Amino acid sequence: MAAAVTVENLSKRYQLGLTHARSLRDLVDRVLHPARSRAADALPAAAGARAQGGEFWALRDVSLEIEQGDVVGFIGANGAGKSTLLKILSRITLPSHGRAVIRGRVAALLEVGTGFHPELTGRENVFLNGTMLGMSKAEVTREFDRIVDFAGVETFIDTPVKRYSSGMTVRLGFAVAAHLQPEVMIVDEVLAVGDASFQEKCMGKMSELGHEGRTILFVSHNMAAIEKLTRKCFVLDGGRVSFEGPSADAVNHYLDKMESSAPTSGDVSRLPRASWSGDRSIEILALTPLATQERDAVRPLLRWRVDVRANRDVDDFTFGITLEARNSEAIGSAFTAALGPLAAGVSRSFELALDDPGVVPGRYHLALATMRLDREVMDVVHDVLHFNITRVDHLPEGLLEWHPGWGRICIAASCAAMASPASNQAS
Amino acid sequence: MTAVATPSTAAAMPVTVIEPARRWNGPALREVWRYRDLFTLLVRRDLVARYRQSVAGVGWVLIRPLVSVAIFTFIFGRVVKVPTDGSPYALFAFCGLLPWMYFAGTVGAATQSVTGSSHLISKVYFPRVILPLVSVVTGMLEMGIQFLALLGLMAWYGVGPGSAFALAPVFALLAGVTALAIGLWLTALNVKYRDVGQAVPFLVQAWMWLCPIIYPSSAIPEHLRAIYALNPMVGVIEGFRWSVLGAAAPDWTVLAVSATVTLLLLASGLVYFRRTEIRFADII
Numbered sequence: 085m086a087a088a089v090t091v092e093n094l095s096k097r098y099q100l101g102l103t104h105a106r107s108l109r110d111l112v113d114r115v116l117h118p119a120r121s122r123a124a125d126a127l128p129a130a131a132g133a134r135a136q137g138g139e140f141w142a143l144r145d146v147s148l149e150i151e152q153g154d155v156v157g158f159i160g161a162n163g164a165g166k167s168t169l170l171k172i173l174s175r176i177t178l179p180s181h182g183r184a185v186i187r188g189r190v191a192a193l194l195e196v197g198t199g200f201h202p203e204l205t206g207r208e209n210v211f212l213n214g215t216m217l218g219m220s221k222a223e224v225t226r227e228f229d230r231i232v233d234f235a236g237v238e239t240f241i242d243t244p245v246k247r248y249s250s251g252m253t254v255r256l257g258f259a260v261a262a263h264l265q266p267e268v269m270i271v272d273e274v275l276a277v278g279d280a281s282f283q284e285k286c287m288g289k290m291s292e293l294g295h296e297g298r299t300i301l302f303v304s305h306n307m308a309a310i311e312k313l314t315r316k317c318f319v320l321d322g323g324r325v326s327f328e329g330p331s332a333d334a335v336n337h338y339l340d341k342m343e344s345s346a347p348t349s350g351d352v353s354r355l356p357r358a359s360w361s362g363d364r365s366i367e368i369l370a371l372t373p374l375a376t377q378e379r380d381a382v383r384p385l386l387r388w389r390v391d392v393r394a395n396r397d398v399d400d401f402t403f404g405i406t407l408e409a410r411n412s413e414a415i416g417s418a419f420t421a422a423l424g425p426l427a428a429g430v431s432r433s434f435e436l437a438l439d440d441p442g443v444v445p446g447r448y449h450l451a452l453a454t455m456r457l458d459r460e461v462m463d464v465v466h467d468v469l470h471f472n473i474t475r476v477d478h479l480p481e482g483l484l485e486w487h488p489g490w491g492r493i494c495i496a497a498s499c500a501a502m503a504s505p506a507s508n509q510a511s
Numbered sequence: 512m513t514a515v516a517t518p519s520t521a522a523a524m525p526v527t528v529i530e531p532a533r534r535w536n537g538p539a540l541r542e543v544w545r546y547r548d549l550f551t552l553l554v555r556r557d558l559v560a561r562y563r564q565s566v567a568g569v570g571w572v573l574i575r576p577l578v579s580v581a582i583f584t585f586i587f588g589r590v591v592k593v594p595t596d597g598s599p600y601a602l603f604a605f606c607g608l609l610p611w612m613y614f615a616g617t618v619g620a621a622t623q624s625v626t627g628s629s630h631l632i633s634k635v636y637f638p639r640v641i642l643p644l645v646s647v648v649t650g651m652l653e654m655g656i657q658f659l660a661l662l663g664l665m666a667w668y669g670v671g672p673g674s675a676f677a678l679a680p681v682f683a684l685l686a687g688v689t690a691l692a693i694g695l696w697l698t699a700l701n702v703k704y705r706d707v708g709q710a711v712p713f714l715v716q717a718w719m720w721l722c723p724i725i726y727p728s729s730a731i732p733e734h735l736r737a738i739y740a741l742n743p744m745v746g747v748i749e750g751f752r753w754s755v756l757g758a759a760a761p762d763w764t765v766l767a768v769s770a771t772v773t774l775l776l777l778a779s780g781l782v783y784f785r786r787t788e789i790r791f792a793d794i795i
Contacts, residue, residue: 098793172529175636177792184529195634203560212556215549216635244563267524 086187088268088299089150089173094182096143096168096323142168144323145182150301152187152267155294157310157331158303159338160320166303167272169320170194173301174270188267188299191217195272197257202246206237206256209245213260227263234289235259255282262289269293272303287313307335307411335411349373349388352465362461365396366426366454371468374435385440388469391433392454394426401426401462404453405438409446412467415492416441422457442494444486445473532789538781542638549637553645558652572653573660576612580605580664587725596727596759599668605661606752607724610686613654614744615715617687620646621694622701622711629795639788640781643694647687654683661755673757682751689743689773695780699787702795723748728765740768743776 143165150156158166171177173184174192199216200209210231214224224231232241235255237248245253271290291313294300304310310317310331317334319327327337349371357364374387390403403420418438426432438450448471453464486494543550562568580601587593588600595603621643625632628642658679665672701707722744723730731739739745740762746769749761 171633171792175527175529176633178532178789179529180531182531186527186529188524190527192635198634199631201556201560203563204556208552208556208559212549212552215546215552216631216637219548221548221552 086152087149088152088154088187089148089301090185091146091148091169091173092183094143094146094169094172094179094184095141096165096172096177097180098140098142099138141323143172143179146320146323146325147182148318148325148328150299152299153294153297154316155291155300155302155314157314157317157334158301158320159305159307159310159317159334160326161342164320165323166320167194168323170270170272170301170303186268189218190268190270191261191264191266192270193217193261193264193272194270196254196261200245200253200257203244205244206232206241206248210256210260213257214264217261217264218266219264223265224260227265231256231259231263234262234285251282258282258286258289262286262293266298268299268301270301273305307339308409308413311335311411339410349469352468355465355468357464362453362463363396365398365462366392366394366401367463368392368452368454368465369431371452371465373469373471385438385443386450386469386471387435387437389433389435390452391431392426393431394428397428398426398456398462400424400457402455402457403434403436404455404459404461404464405436406451406453407438407441407443408449408451408467409492410448413492415443415448419455419459442496443473443492444490444494446492447472535782536785539638539640539785543641543644546637546641550641550645550648553641554648554652557645557649569656572656576605576608576657577660579608579612583608583725593726594730596729598756598758599670602661602665602668602670602756603727603752603758604725605664606755607722607748609654609657609661610683610747610751611719611722611724611744612657613650613683614686614690614693614747615719616653617646617650617690618693618697618715619711620650621690622697622708624694625698625702625791626705626708626795632791632795639791640695640784643691643698643784646694647691650690651683651687654686658683665755670756673754675754675757678754679751682747682754685750685770685773686744686747688777689747692743692773692776692780695784696776699780699784702787702791718742718744721745723752727759728762729759736762736765737768740765741772743769743773745769746773 146165146169158169160166168177170192171194172179173186174190174194176192176194197209197213199213201212204212207228210228211221211224214227214231215221219227232238235252235258237252237256240248240252245256248256287309290300290302294313300313302310302314314331316329317327317331318325319334319338321341326341327334329337351370353367353369368390370391372389372391374389385407400422402422404417405419406417407415409415420436423434449467450469451464451466452468454462456462562571565571567574583604584601587604588595593600598606624642624646625639631637632639697707697711701711721739721742728736728739728745728749746761746766749769750766753759753761
């Protein structure tokens, strides 16, 4: 059977003088301040080479083939070319060179709820959005009840969308896309929105679509989602495919590369913060590991020193620590006791230690936040203090390897034989 | 776009081929037809968004021309006493204003149609030409309502329809084609040069005085009329007024010149639009 998607030597060149002002400014910024922008969005050092002679190659000689029914992921740093590739495959922009052939109906979901108009009701927007994504009116009518049901907005379906909560809007938008029934589906980073339970629902729907034999191209920065959903991944780097293979390997390849370029301890004050990461009333300046990070050396899993500075008077605060697996899936979190007031301008150092929850061999890192007592985040650094666990403490006897499907924590259990079986109670 | 979806007989599945831009890919009529449902829903969206939360609602469609007609009738009909080839001034002015207001509104809306939808352009594919087309059709519906008001005003003045009344829709349609022709040019230009969006309201205002709206085209010296008719709206307005009021037969040279200019603008506008739309998503 012919491949669902065939891409041959696809390249996309942007003429610098003609691009959108913002992207141009970004570009100049990257070229002039390579160090800062590398920290800011981890754009590969190739940026300079990609922007020569007033041209910028967002994509260069990309060739790949995706079989029908494959669920594949695309990973890479910001600016690696993922979005450009997806935009070409969804026909939003044309390539400069090369060719792509897609067999089957295509639906591209680069955003949830594209074209939603606030004055229109939920019903009207479902039709507008559905036809925009390539459905006919009749198809939307046929799927309408299922869409509304999936989004869970029955009561508000004839209310203008401007009165919806943002969560409802996102749910409705994804519900439309989930019922497109295309042969090839292109999905870009849509799981970054919505609450956790809805994200779970979306993941479920997407793997369901995958099992139905639809071809799915999935872009995400969420490595856990990529690993859960896809079997195969392409890693893009500097506009080229740098790795192609099973998702777990691809994620490792990508993370290896990211780790070598970003500091995970020391001065972290210039690490990029997520947009929601708070007002930095107490800013995290530096991290220093204190103990060896192997569990057989010391009882705590990890010990480190953190330097903070108050930028404003703060009455009381606490540290929040999240232990994360290599793909940034959260394992668990810990919070310190209240640490008292801190006056503006004062710097402090603290020693923090994290107990061992019994994590299994693998690579881990932390996210560390300063929080008010109501857990409102003041500052947070992600993906810091990487460490390795090489063996499991109370591994059952005779077991040599920990199977990934068993989870990330080895839990101690006990079992004792009881005096008599309870089976005769039934009679 | 070069991408074409054609049913493949082997797998019975549409095959999309994506390639670099060619110089000319045809007018994309089949693509527009494939997206006809989106087209009608966008028209509906524009109408709903415009009138749903306004007190007078659709009333605005009538308030605007009626107030203008009243003012023109007072100043140019009563005070200045502009000749009207025999019709009551209010009817004379309304017949000119009706296609003109449609044209002016549509050109303005079309010019902003693509830049105002940049969030769509960068996130989803559909034939871009749908956007200015939507403006053309949305305005048509408003013009239809205004036309009913015109008929009411004619009854009030006791003026019957002219002998060529059946041609009125043809000239209304010609107004639509003219608006589309100009709209395609300005829409595509506006994506590249935002100055266009700034200039259009002023341009349209100045343009109005070059059209026989408050004065009859018979006021233009005869040897200049062919040049006057290079303004495509001259033919549209003259023809519309003649078909509705049946007063003075139009100058056929004027009609022919205007219609030719319209068709030339439409063809060139379509070519220009199709050639620039390839890069809309990159430069918007």
